[in-house]
Amino acid sequence: MDFSGFNSAEQVHMNKIIEKKQMQDFLRLYANIVEKCFNSCCNDFTSKALSSKEETCVMSCTEKFFKHSERVGSRFAELNADAMAAAQKPS
Amino acid sequence: MDFSGFNSAEQVHMNKIIEKKQMQDFLRLYANIVEKCFNSCCNDFTSKALSSKEETCVMSCTEKFFKHSERVGSRFAELNADAMAAAQKPS
Amino acid sequence: MDFSGFNSAEQVHMNKIIEKKQMQDFLRLYANIVEKCFNSCCNDFTSKALSSKEETCVMSCTEKFFKHSERVGSRFAELNADAMAAAQKPS
Amino acid sequence: MSFLGGARPSGSGNGLNTDKxxxxxxELDTITDFFNRMVSSCHAKCIAPRYTDGELNKGEMVCIDRCVSKYNEVQKKVGEKIQSRGNPGAGGAAPGPMGF
Amino acid sequence: MSFLGGARPSGSGNGLNTDKxxxxxxELDTITDFFNRMVSSCHAKCIAPRYTDGELNKGEMVCIDRCVSKYNEVQKKVGEKIQSRGNPGAGGAAPGPMGF
Amino acid sequence: MSFLGGARPSGSGNGLNTDKxxxxxxELDTITDFFNRMVSSCHAKCIAPRYTDGELNKGEMVCIDRCVSKYNEVQKKVGEKIQSRGNPGAGGAAPGPMGF
Incomplete structure (x- = not known):
């Protein structure tokens, strides 16, 4: 995003908001991973403790979700950089 | 909704909020259509470009989603108008 | 949650916010139940009125959803109480 | 959303009654949320996920009309049920994560 | 999100242009929402829900790259379609629960 | 939500510490969100979608109790994993749409 039109008071304000949103995004990511990995990995309710198989599944699922998100993020950033470069060429 | 109890300052304020919400609703609708039509239409990841079959599907899906939403909106408005008329009869 | 570090102005403010959130939570619960029970119970669109079978299903679904949520809430509160007690032991 | 009833008093000086x-x-958010869920449910019930053209066919149109009507009835029935359970709306005993 | 274009004027005294x-x-919320949905859709399309280890395999990596590319193309196509339908973005005629 | 730890200082004059x-x-929103997802997941795992009466049967009750317990364990394990990956919570390196 382009904040070049912002004065310094606006930038300070915007930075606070962004910081807060990053915190919220992080917490939502956390909740998403818990939900998704629980739903994928836990299907046996004959016991109340996680089995070691379930635990392995949850750990792999979490790690994989991060790697997935990071890869999506990298590709997305590349696309945005390309789009930005294309938009600035004519001017 | 009934804003008849609002003074003019409140109405101005409310109109600004509604305008902002319409913008947000529109953006969410946009994101919803992209998500839904991508999920329905794109199942082949042997190529990175949209096939013409996928593109046709996405266009039809988008158009149909709009027509669907508009029809739901019309029926919903009729039901609300009926409910409003019924509520005002006894008074 | 622990509001012991709050002064009285902060507590008053926080209570207003909590009250508003409870209202919003309640409305979201309501919308959730309608959505979930409609999706589970209504599959016949040869008529526009709810059949008595569908109505029974919706009523049971609603009642059961409440009992389910309450049970989850009780267990969750127990777990939190245990965690709180464990956290306070060493100090 | 009938049980969103009574306006609470109190204001804030600048001519705006913020509670109101x-x-x-x-209320606006609630209606929008309700509407969006109805659109989504009726889409799942009535629109076949094969998209060869952008027109609603007769069967889909009839299905949508009935779906909206049924969804609305379900909303009323659930609302009645909730109220009979003694959840008064504001400050109600909705089962939440904490007792507050 | 190209059609989030024109900045509206008006300010609020303390050096902050609140509209801007x-x-x-x-814009930030829109991009985040869009990104999160893309992550979720591409996860459903590309990652098999059997979790024996935490590494992405070759097939999954290639699938993710293509998925992001296609998702982005779909976003553009849908955006063009919406604009051609005459929904101008702000204050647009998105089908909503009410006519306001 | 243990890693919501340290309070940040700074206030705003009228006796309200807005950061706090x-x-x-x-924290409240996080717990509510977490709880709602648990309700939804355990409903999907434990409650059969045939609704002939409104009572939970024995099997469903036992399932719910275990489900809550397991969901909580998963939450802890995922939290530990995230922390070991070096995401410090606030301002963390959660993979987002942009680098900010």
Whole structure:
């Protein structure tokens, strides 16, 4: 995003908001991973403790979700950089 | 909704909020259509470009989603108008 | 949650916010139940009125959803109480 | 949303009754949320996920009309059920994560 | 999100142009929402729900790259379609629960 | 939500420490969100979608109790994993749409 039109008071304000949103995004990511990995990995309710198989599944699922998100993020950033470069060429 | 109890300052304020919400609703609708039509239409990841079959599907899906939403909106408005008329009869 | 570090102005403010959130939570619960029970119970669109079978299903679904949520809430509160007690032991 | 009833008093000096406006916003958000869920449910019930053209066919149109009607009835029935359970709306005993 | 274009004027005295900031926040929220949905869709399309280890395999990596590319193309196509339908973005005629 | 730890200082003049209140609201929203997802997941795992009466049967009750317990364990394990990956919570390196 382009904040070049912002004065310094606006930038300070915007930075606070962004910081807060990053915190919220992080917490939502956390909740998403818990939900998704629980739903994928836990299907046996004959016991109340996680089995070691379930635990392995949850750990792999979490790690994989991060790697997935990071890869999506990298590709997305590349696309945005390309789009930005294309938009600035004519001017 | 009934804003008849609002003074003019409140109405101005409310109109600004509604305008902002319409913008947000529109953006969410946009994101919803992209998500839904991508999920329905794109199942082949042997190529990175949209096939013409996928593109046709996405266009039809988008158009149909709009027509669907508009029809739901019309029926919903009729039901609300009926409910409003019924509520005002006894008074 | 622990509001012991709050002064009285902060507590008053926080209570207003909590009250508003409870209202919003309640409305979201309501919308959730309608959505979930409609999706589970209504599959016949040869008529526009709810059949008595569908109505029974919706009523049971609603009642059961409440009992389910309450049970989850009780267990969750127990777990939190245990965690709180464990956290306070060493100090 | 009939049980969003009574306006709470109190204001804030600049000619804006913020409680009244808050209430109106909550009502607006609630109706929008309700509508969006109805659109989504009726789409799942009525629209076949094969998209060869952009027109609704007769069967889909009839299905949508009935779906909206049924969804609305379900909303009323659930609302009655909730009220009979003694959840008064504001400050109600909705089962939440904490007792507050 | 190209059609989030024109900045609206008006300010609020303390050196903060609140409309401009509101617009920036809306843009930020929109991109985040869009990204999160893409992550979720591509996860469903590309990652098999059997979790024996935490590494992405070759097939999954290639699938993710193509998925992001296609998702982005779909976003553009849908955006063009919406604009051609005459929904101008702000204050647009998105089908909503009410006519306002 | 143990890693919501340290309170940030700074206030705003009228006797309200807005950072502290913001933090409390974030914590409240997080717990509510977490709880709602648990309700939804355990409903999908434990409650059969045939609704002939409104009572939970024995099997469903036992399933719910275990489901809550397991969901909580998963939450802890995922939290530990995230922390070991070096995401410190606030301002963390959660993979987002942009680098900010």
């Amino acid at each position: 406006i808050d209430m109106a916003i909550t | 900031i509101d617009m920036a926040i809306t | 209140i913001d933090m409390a609201i974030t």
